[in-house]
Amino acid sequence: MEPATLVLIVVAMAIGAFQLGRGRALATVGGPGGMRRLHSLPGYYGYYVALWALLPALVLILMWIVVEPRVIAALVVSGLPEAQRGLTPGELDLLLNNIRNLAAGDAVSGNVDAALRYAAGDLKRLSASSHRLLTAASLALAALGAIVAWRRIAPDMRARNQVEKVVLALLIAASSIAVLTTIGIVLSVLFEAIRFFREVPLTEFLFGLNWSPQTAIREDQVGSSGSFGAVPLFTGTLLITGIAMFVSVPVGLMTAIFLAEYASQRVRALAKPLLEILAGIPTVVYGFFAALTMAPAIRRAGEALGLDVASESALAAGVVMGIMIIPLVSSLSDDAINAVPRALRDGALALGSTRSETMVRVILPAALPGIVGGILLAVSRAIGETMIVVMAAGLAANLTANPLEAVTTVTVQIVTLLVGDQEFDSAKTLAAFALGLVLFVVTLALNILGLQVVRRYREQYE
Amino acid sequence: MNTRETRRIVEAGLARRHRREGLFRLFGLLATAVGVIFLGVFFVTLAGDGASAFRQTRLQLDVTFSEDVLAPDGEPDLQYADYDALVRNALWDIFPEVQDRRARRELASLASIGAGYRLREVVLEDPELIGATERVSVPVAADVDMFVKGRIDSEVNAQLRPLSDRQLEWIDTLQREGRIERTFNTALFTNGDSREPELAGIKGALMGSLYMLVVTITLSFPLGAAAAIYLEEFASKNRWADLIEVNINNLAAVPSIVFGLLGLAVFINWIGIPRSAPLVGGLVLALLTLPVIIIASRAAIKAVPPSIREAAFALGASRMQVVFHHVLPLALPGMLTGAIIGMSRALGETAPLLMIGMVAFIVDVPSGFTDPATALPVQIYLWADSPERAFAERTSAAIIVLLGFLLLMNLTAIIMRKRVERQW
Numbered sequence: 001m002e003p004a005t006l007v008l009i010v011v012a013m014a015i016g017a018f019q020l021g022r023g024r025a026l027a028t029v030g031g032p033g034g035m036r037r038l039h040s041l042p043g044y045y046g047y048y049v050a051l052w053a054l055l056p057a058l059v060l061i062l063m064w065i066v067v068e069p070r071v072i073a074a075l076v077v078s079g080l081p082e083a084q085r086g087l088t089p090g091e092l093d094l095l096l097n098n099i100r101n102l103a104a105g106d107a108v109s110g111n112v113d114a115a116l117r118y119a120a121g122d123l124k125r126l127s128a129s130s131h132r133l134l135t136a137a138s139l140a141l142a143a144l145g146a147i148v149a150w151r152r153i154a155p156d157m158r159a160r161n162q163v164e165k166v167v168l169a170l171l172i173a174a175s176s177i178a179v180l181t182t183i184g185i186v187l188s189v190l191f192e193a194i195r196f197f198r199e200v201p202l203t204e205f206l207f208g209l210n211w212s213p214q215t216a217i218r219e220d221q222v223g224s225s226g227s228f229g230a231v232p233l234f235t236g237t238l239l240i241t242g243i244a245m246f247v248s249v250p251v252g253l254m255t256a257i258f259l260a261e262y263a264s265q266r267v268r269a270l271a272k273p274l275l276e277i278l279a280g281i282p283t284v285v286y287g288f289f290a291a292l293t294m295a296p297a298i299r300r301a302g303e304a305l306g307l308d309v310a311s312e313s314a315l316a317a318g319v320v321m322g323i324m325i326i327p328l329v330s331s332l333s334d335d336a337i338n339a340v341p342r343a344l345r346d347g348a349l350a351l352g353s354t355r356s357e358t359m360v361r362v363i364l365p366a367a368l369p370g371i372v373g374g375i376l377l378a379v380s381r382a383i384g385e386t387m388i389v390v391m392a393a394g395l396a397a398n399l400t401a402n403p404l405e406a407v408t409t410v411t412v413q414i415v416t417l418l419v420g421d422q423e424f425d426s427a428k429t430l431a432a433f434a435l436g437l438v439l440f441v442v443t444l445a446l447n448i449l450g451l452q453v454v455r456r457y458r459e460q461y462e
Numbered sequence: 463m464n465t466r467e468t469r470r471i472v473e474a475g476l477a478r479r480h481r482r483e484g485l486f487r488l489f490g491l492l493a494t495a496v497g498v499i500f501l502g503v504f505f506v507t508l509a510g511d512g513a514s515a516f517r518q519t520r521l522q523l524d525v526t527f528s529e530d531v532l533a534p535d536g537e538p539d540l541q542y543a544d545y546d547a548l549v550r551n552a553l554w555d556i557f558p559e560v561q562d563r564r565a566r567r568e569l570a571s572l573a574s575i576g577a578g579y580r581l582r583e584v585v586l587e588d589p590e591l592i593g594a595t596e597r598v599s600v601p602v603a604a605d606v607d608m609f610v611k612g613r614i615d616s617e618v619n620a621q622l623r624p625l626s627d628r629q630l631e632w633i634d635t636l637q638r639e640g641r642i643e644r645t646f647n648t649a650l651f652t653n654g655d656s657r658e659p660e661l662a663g664i665k666g667a668l669m670g671s672l673y674m675l676v677v678t679i680t681l682s683f684p685l686g687a688a689a690a691i692y693l694e695e696f697a698s699k700n701r702w703a704d705l706i707e708v709n710i711n712n713l714a715a716v717p718s719i720v721f722g723l724l725g726l727a728v729f730i731n732w733i734g735i736p737r738s739a740p741l742v743g744g745l746v747l748a749l750l751t752l753p754v755i756i757i758a759s760r761a762a763i764k765a766v767p768p769s770i771r772e773a774a775f776a777l778g779a780s781r782m783q784v785v786f787h788h789v790l791p792l793a794l795p796g797m798l799t800g801a802i803i804g805m806s807r808a809l810g811e812t813a814p815l816l817m818i819g820m821v822a823f824i825v826d827v828p829s830g831f832t833d834p835a836t837a838l839p840v841q842i843y844l845w846a847d848s849p850e851r852a853f854a855e856r857t858s859a860a861i862i863v864l865l866g867f868l869l870l871m872n873l874t875a876i877i878m879r880k881r882v883e884r885q886w
Contacts, residue, residue: 066733069734160780160782164780164781164782167782168692168696168782170688171688171689171691171692171696172692174684174685174686174688174689174692175688175689175692175693175697175706176706177685177689177749177752178689178706178709178710178713178752178753178756179705179706179709181709181713181724181749181752182709182712182713184724184728185716185720185721185723185724188723188724188726188727188728188732189720189723189724189727191727192727250493251493251496251497252493253493254489254490254492254493254494255490255493255494255496255497257490258487258490258491258493258494259494261490262487262490262491263494271494271497271498274497274498274501275497275498277501278497278500278501280806280810280868280872281504281810281865282809282810282811282812282839282864282868283810283812283813284810284812284839284840284842284843284846285810285839285842285861285864285865287843287846288842288846288857288858288861289504289507291846292846292854293507323496323497323500326496326497327497330497352472354479354480354482354483355483355486355487356482356483356486356487357479357482357483359486360486377715380715381715383717384716384717384718384719384720385717386717386718386719386812386813386816387812387813387843390813390816390843391843391846391847411717411719411813414719414723414817415719415813415816415817418723418726418816418817419816419817419821432723433723433727436719436720436723439717439719439720440716440717440720443715443716443717443720444712444716447711447712447715448712451711
């Protein structure tokens with residue numbers, strides 16, 4: 001039986017178990033009239049029995065799904081002829097894949113010999129008996145759990161407390177997914193990065209000035225030494241982030257000031273949702289706009305001025321990214337400005353200063369930490385932004401500060417290194433994970449710093 | 463005296479200060495206008511580029527379904543017959559004066575290779591047609607489509623344009639004879655991806671996105687809701703709860719591409735789910751949207767007034783009963799709104815999907831959670847990279863469809879929020 005159908009059957013059994021448990025609870029006290037003698041509401045006895053039927057069987061099915069392929073693979077391999085058991089892990093994987101395809105009746109690469117056919121038959125037999133075993137075991141476990149729980153039902157059994165304990169455990173488990181995700185990210189990136197740093201020294205990666213990740217596939221290949229100096233990527237990222245900040249910080253801040261201080265109710269009601277739309281446009285759409293509308297426009301403008309602009313200039317990507325970040329900066333600045341106590345503002349106005357003077361000399365200095373924190377969050381967003389730069393910035397790792405030239409960024413390189421065919425023992429693929437580690441650490445640091453600044457600043461006035 | 467002196471100083475500077483005030487205000491207005499103007503420019507260019515992709519040029523051909531072509535050996539093999547030959551013959555019949563081999567090839571290339579497929583469909587539907595002549599509407603090649611839509615300038619030097627002078631003349635003649643028509647581009651919504659722009663559609667990508675979102679919502683909404691309930695209602699202020707809080711806040715700001723790396727390393731390399739499968743994409747997007755949903759759900763739970771809880775406690779309800787019988791039903795609409803917003807973010811997400819192989823060229827429409835698939839935003843990325851002019855138009859059209867879906871989801875969320883918003 002397929003695991004999905006099996007799960008459905010187990011769930012159906014649990015529903016049945018609920019009815020049985022509830023019925024027995026009522027029966028022990030002589031029908032609904034005696035309900036007052038039960039410790040918990042009858043439904044809780046039902047849930048109790050249902051949980052006992054459901055949870056152990058589900059855990060078993062899940063574990064089986066995870067472990068089964070490995071066990072079967074090991075068994076099939078141990079049945080192979082002597083010569084093939086000595087293959088390298090990679091070749092063995094290929095062979096196993098072939099056996100699987102043969103068993104499923106798909107196309108097989110390479111020639112099919114008797115041993116392979118025998119192994120495929122082996123595989124089919126093993127997985128069929130494994131499925132039978134799983135079906136029998138899980139259904140038996142569900143039934144056993146239900147019976148054990150059913151027999152325990154008595155009027156003074158604290159069914160509600162037991163059920164609530166399980167639910168609480170499930171809630172805690174759900175909330176720890178967030179922690180698990182972080183651990184997963186750290187481990188997955190860290191392990192591959194460590195493997196990378198075994199081949200390429202950390203100092204070369206962090207301080208090397210030359211980035212050309214093409215490693216030679218054959219020994220005698222020309223021109224692909226593979227050098228992994230990531231400095232051009234860092235400077236490229238900083239350049240584009242800088243341009244984006246140059247656009248988004250003044251515009252976002254002035255927008256927030258205008259909407260908070262000058263705009264009429266009607267203008268505000270119109271402009272705010274429009275800016276929110278800007279924040280909701282997917283980044284791939286911004287990328288398309290940057291590559292097909294903004295870049296040619298900047299190129300034409302540059303030619304009119306007699307400047308030589310690369311077709312994938314950092315400027316186009318940076319400006320569009322800046323526009324994307326405007327809503328973020330403006331909403332965080334808005335929060336910071338609104339958090340300044342009204343008394344400060346009223347005091348300044350009462351002393352006769354104009355509204356702009358109040359804003360520049362009183363409110364902005366008071367709101368500065370909050371605004372800085374917001375800008376840090378915006379910088380972290382710009383550094384991690386991928387699609388705009390993948391589509392509009394180049395691949396050439398130039399070490400330059402000229403916004404009209406093409407530069408590449410950390411995220412672009414991660415995408416280029418990992419899209420397409422990959423083998424997981426080449427430095428080229430592993431480099432992507434090292435870059436990912438850098439990206440994760442930097443954005444994490446910026447976020448923690450930004451959140452800290454924002455929070456401490458808020459507390460100051462509360 | 464002193465007051466008068468002060469007044470003089472103030473009044474002397476007043477004009478300058480008011481000028482500054484006006485200037486400051488103007489800057490503010492301009493800054494606000496930048497965002498709004500960009501939005502306007504963006505939508506106008508998008509509509510200008512994409513609107514025409516919803517119509518497709520088609521050619522009316524009088525096709526003779528001759529037996530010589532369909533059944534050269536007497537026994538017709540309708541699946542694999544040479545339908546392209548029928549298309550060629552039909553075109554050559556319209557222009558009998560064209561005899562030169564190169565010219566005839568150019569003439570034949572006016573029709574899309576999809577024309578042959580269309581004829582096969584027609585014949586398979588009605589095999590009686592064999593031997594008869596029938597007027598069939600077939601798609602034209604992408605360049606012809608572009609020319610008819612006015613996106614290829616006939617004034618340009620012939621070397622630089624994809625259609626030759628005589629091809630333009632033929633198109634003119636066909637137009638005069640009323641053989642060229644423009645119909646709604648159904649192929650865009652019923653086909654998978656294709657190398658030929660005129661045959662490429664977004665159905666595969668839409669289905670891929672749908673499968674992914676199903677996986678995402680079934681995982682992230684229950685998990686996010688449960689996590690929010692725990693953090694708001696049960697967690698005491700201890701280290702563990704603090705740790706989870708910090709984690710959620712940071713995960714919300716981790717670049718999405720890093721989630722792609724996680725998906726690649728854990729779901730594909732470690733657990734061994736096939737690459738390009740909507741299942742992996744859905745899992746990654748579920749982790750990505752989890753913080754969004756948790757934060758929104760917590761806000762919804764917080765908005766339920768404590769009096770509700772206290773009343774339930776007073777009646778003897780247990781903590782679990784208070785939460786599940788009283789707080790949760792009141793908070794649910796707000797939580798669902800958060801879930802919709804999380805889903806709209808997941809729908810537009812591209813970068814992590816590139817990491818897990820959903821960027822492959824896939825023609826077939828996926829029919830399950832483990833079939834290779836791509837997603838709508840990834841399709842936009844792929845088409846935006848294609849050099850053909852006709853793909854630029856289709857990219858804009860796909861973006862319009864994507865934005866349409868996002869608008870729909872956000873409107874639903876806003877309407878829902880408005881309807882359930884209650885003042886306690």
